[in-house]
Amino acid sequence: MSTANTLAATAGGVSENHGSLHIGDLEVNFFDSVEERGDFPPIVLVHGTGGSTRSHFSFLFPMLAARQRVVAVDLATPQGPPEEGTARMAEQVQAVIEKVLPARPVTLAGYSLGAVVAATAAGARPDLVGGLVLMAGWLKTDAQQRLRNDVWHALRQSDAAALRRYQAFCAFSAPLLAMLSEGEIEALVASFRTDDVMAAQMEINRHVDLTEIAPKITCPTLIVAGTDDLMTPFRQSKRLFGAIADARYTEITSGHAMVVERPAELVHLIAAFNADPNEYPAGATLPARRP
């Protein structure tokens, strides 16, 4: 289970409370910026594979919390059949929302595996979710993704150093990696950690299938794909775009690690969506941003 570090969000006028709840024998940690700012719905963030609020949302949490209340869930990884993993995680998100933000619609924003979890929660409990943001998510694990997953597991068995390099290679966009110095590449590679929790999540990733759930999602949804994403290629996001009724779609020039490569653009997209989910109609592709 991911451990909850204290979130670096205490400065800049944003503070956060740390709480936890139990579901069965799992302890689920969450962070809450508490203060309501403006009239916008609160945003609930769900991190991706191998991540945590701290590692995936150290930018998004405090910067979004500057303008609206933000809650972020540190997912606990369930035991049991991997096919049921995302449903179990979605229950955690639902439980946190019911406890912390009862009886009000929230904007649920998930990244990577967190997007799958968020979509599952939105499909299961439409009453809790007023808006949905799916960043680098996917509809149903396909052969390309299973192939990558195979390599990941094989390297984990055989070569930990190569696994770290492979993770860096897969996570970031080619243009970003190309810009880095040798030292920066090594620092990036060294920052990757794997453990049994992540291996269990990778197993869950192999078995994702939202084809039944997606049609049950009724709230306005924003789908954000990374143009250079090798882990959840943008075509997967397009499949979500096709499968969710009230969805709009946009791409950002980034690899899978968009929360690190383009965090300010994500803040823009999420905050603008939260302020007015219907600014663009269902089926729209957002206009290109040309700053």
Add this chain to the structure above:
Amino acid sequence: MPTSTPDALRDVSVIIVGAGFSGLGLGIQLRRRGETSFVILERADDVGGSWRDNTYPGVACDVPSPLYSYSFRTNPDWSRMFAPGQEIWDYLRTAAREEGLEPHLRFGADMLEARWSETDHRWTVRTPQGEFHGDVLVAATGHLTDIKLPEVPGLDTFTGELFHSARWNHDFPLDGKRIGVVGTGASAIQIVPQLAEIAERLVVFQRSAPYIQPRRDRDFSEAEKNLFRRDQRTVEEMREMLFWYNDSRFAARRLVDDFLAEAMWQALSHLEKQVPDPELRATLTPDYTIGCKRVLLSDDYYPAVQKPNVHLEAAALERVAGSTAFSASGQGFELDVLVVATGFETYDLPSSYRIFGRAGRSLADHWSNGMQAYNSIATAGFPNLFLLNGPGTSLGHNSVIYMIEAQVDHLLAALDWRSAHGGRVLEVSSEIENAFARRLDEVAAETVIIRGGCSSWYLDPRNGRATLSWPDFAHRFRDECAPFDPAAYDGDERALRV
């Protein structure tokens, strides 16, 4: 009043004052929309604004050139990441010419006075070139444009050569001279390495040390430029990458620990790498939080101040007597030249003393508690007046051109709305203006601009307000201030987006 040759543009729908990035940007958009009824009044004899006035050795932008240019006129030809000032000036001159602005430009046309007429609901601008009348007045007069000299006793009696960095005297040979540079801001740190090469002795008067990060400048190769020409999308992609990267740096300005620590590390490790002597390093270490003042980019400033012919005086210039410049520590320096790089009139704009709205009230008077404007663009009591790059637009972390373009979009929509509504007068109420300003103050209070423990040119010393700064992401300025909502001009506070 001297009226010269008949001028078809004496009477127009839009009068723009100032021919820098702001005024030209608006002019280009008007031309592209087929508008012809506008005039651009410029007090100098050429376009370019900051880039015409700043010709000091080493002048260059400090936002990368692919981003520091108009989004609607990207340029594949920049010679390097941070183009020299001359190239930026050329870019603007070419833009003005190619976009058909020449017939609209009036040079030597200093706005001496602009007055709103309550009877015919129009603006009259008096200039040495005669009077101009317009429905709408746009002040694109800049806020880093009127030079500011330090109040130093005896400065005016200095017997050597003295000039401001933005009024460089190129006729005066500097080789082998004893030169003093006053200030260590953005201009000074570009100037010092250049003068260190040629001066016999160079004294740098430092009141407060700036944070300096690596510049990472580089040439663009011919192959790269060719690609930019052949595939416009490659320029745009670089622009987008630079923009969003820069915008992410706002997290440090908002004092988010991890990002603040990272910004601090980038600066202080650069200092440590470049300056081995601990004593000098201490002198060069700032005493406030990074981002409170403009963070500078340089790879050659620290090496320059370590040259044997350069002396870093860790004290402000305090007084001048004859040819001797004394620092606040009492040390005197015999000098042939004093280069004053102390910046500009920023919070109390000279142009605001020349604009008179309802009841003959001046903008300066209206702004006696600090300048402010609804959406950074419109003020109460000044109907049909729009400000470009005025209050609440300055950025420490991203390109000002982006802000200007967002304002131009708001203004174009406002003009469209006016023409669709019988030329109605657009004016905001004081309530709207104040509500907007209050919200900006609240946001700024959570940023390093207010909490960083420094006095910077972003702050109005009369009241401690950050009246010049946009205290948020640059993208949020576009999200919130570019859209035009007529309800705000009708006094509806729900139309406030910030």
